[in-house]
Amino acid sequence: MTDAMVKAVELVKEYEAGSIKALDGVSLEVPRGAFYCIIGPSGSGKSTLLHMIGALDRPTSGEVFLNGRSLSAEPNLDAVRAKEVGFIFQLHNLLPQLTSVENVEIPMMALGTGRIARRKRAEELLEQVGLSHRKSSIATKLSGGERQRVSIARALANQPALILADEPTGDVDSKTGEEIMKALLAARERNGATLVVVTHNPKIGHGADRVLEMRDGKIGDLGRGTDFRKREPA
């Protein structure tokens, strides 16, 4: 039996009384500690798949197992997300009125972490992503790259076993995108988490353990990242 961090079995997700099928029988396994990249065009179902495996939503049918537990048996997905999953969004979704360090503290509030411990952990994480000097800056004063790095720090706040990044470099230029991925991969190495990145950008897949492709709600395996790299033009 594989040591799968995430296991999805025949996932189907329908909207508008079945007229839209975002996922059409998707199955996958992501081993613990791996870095998987899911690529595909817009509307292929990538983000929907991420929402299912990240316990943000429930499938119409099929099963998701996260860290060995069936999500359909979980009455409270909020608690699962708080403890097990760290999300990084394309638009970072920082709370604009808070500082960097306060934004990183937000997930820890969900677990009732004390104020002093929260602040200490948040400062450590900002140091890891190279933003100690910006810890007191309001989120609106940060550049796009800085915001995304704060978002990475936030995703790691509760030491999740799984990090899900939905187009983490989608809103920045390529150079900043590279910096973001570097920070993300370094943070993941340090924390030993499993990482799944959804992206339009095939270059991100070059460093992945596995690259999967979503198309019209179905998933295909494009092989290891290194093999994928050879096939993709530079």
Add this chain to the structure above:
Amino acid sequence: MLVLKNLLRRKVRTLLSILGISIGVAAIIAFNAIGQGFKRSLDRYMKDTGAELVVVNRMMQDPAFSRVKKEEQDFVRALPEVEHLSLGTFTFASPRGLKVKSKGAMPALLIFGRTPGDRILDKFKKTVKGRVIEREGEIMVGSIAAENFGIRVDDTLELFDQPFKVVGIHESSVPFEKVGAIVSNSVVQKQVNMGESCAMAWVYVKPGADWSKVKEAVETRFTQLHAMRTEEFTNFYNQLEYIDWFVWVISLVSVAVGALGVLNTMLMSVSERTREIGTLRAVGWRQAMVLHLILSEGVTISVVGGLAGLGAGTAGAEALIRLAPSGFLTTHYTPQLYAIAMLVAVGLGFVGALYPAVRASRLSPIEALKYE
């Protein structure tokens, strides 16, 4: 931290909501303080007489129209437990009838009728400039009325087309006595055509005697009369209760309008922060935590508004009584009034924030994150 930062994000809007609540609370404090001040003045008025009982005609809704006839007075006076009976009448005189020019804005002069030299006037003896009235044709004027009309001891004052010698300028712990004047009962009786009746009669019971026997005797013999303890006077006249109800209704309407302001503010705030709420849910915040956050913001507005309202209401009441004709209004503040006002503010703020809070907590994280 998050509550304060969210509220400070839209400072003007938050301030306006706080203002709405504070105006409502200020109305509660000011109107009730003035209402209670008036009732306390009446209580003190009765207590300062030193009498145990006061007899009035229960058929009349207002003490101004109460009539205790001479035969009724004589019956009470003759009761074995009664040491003394003091008669009281009152009316209002227009300043136009005084043939003096008023310095300030006094709409009327309260005229109290008493028996000259009666023991009920003893309370003025310590502080009166001059003396109390001892015979017909004499008048005592309250200190505020004297100041306003420029009246001094030994002046001659024309009232109801009669000349009166000013024998005293009196002080009182009862504000409306200071804006009034005291003449013989006969003057008022003649002016309002009440014959030898009086409006109320204060009963001084002999030391050690049982006042309840006086009450029973009077009410059995004359069913239209009511003999009550002087401290029951303000409770007996339920138009004062109506004043209380009116004051509370006005005040609560004001606070309710403030609560609508909180509702509107929180609805707008939740709508603007839909994506943020989605983010909170996505990173693991439970529905209850989102509910608590929004409710806390609403309650914070109410608490701040409530506290501001306590101060503004107190200052407003004091300003109102200074603007009103001197001496007619006074204030009385109690810890219970402040506590009730705060409870009402916080309660209505909570209610105002409840719907937006429930709505926010029920947002689907996915839909909220997609919100533009």
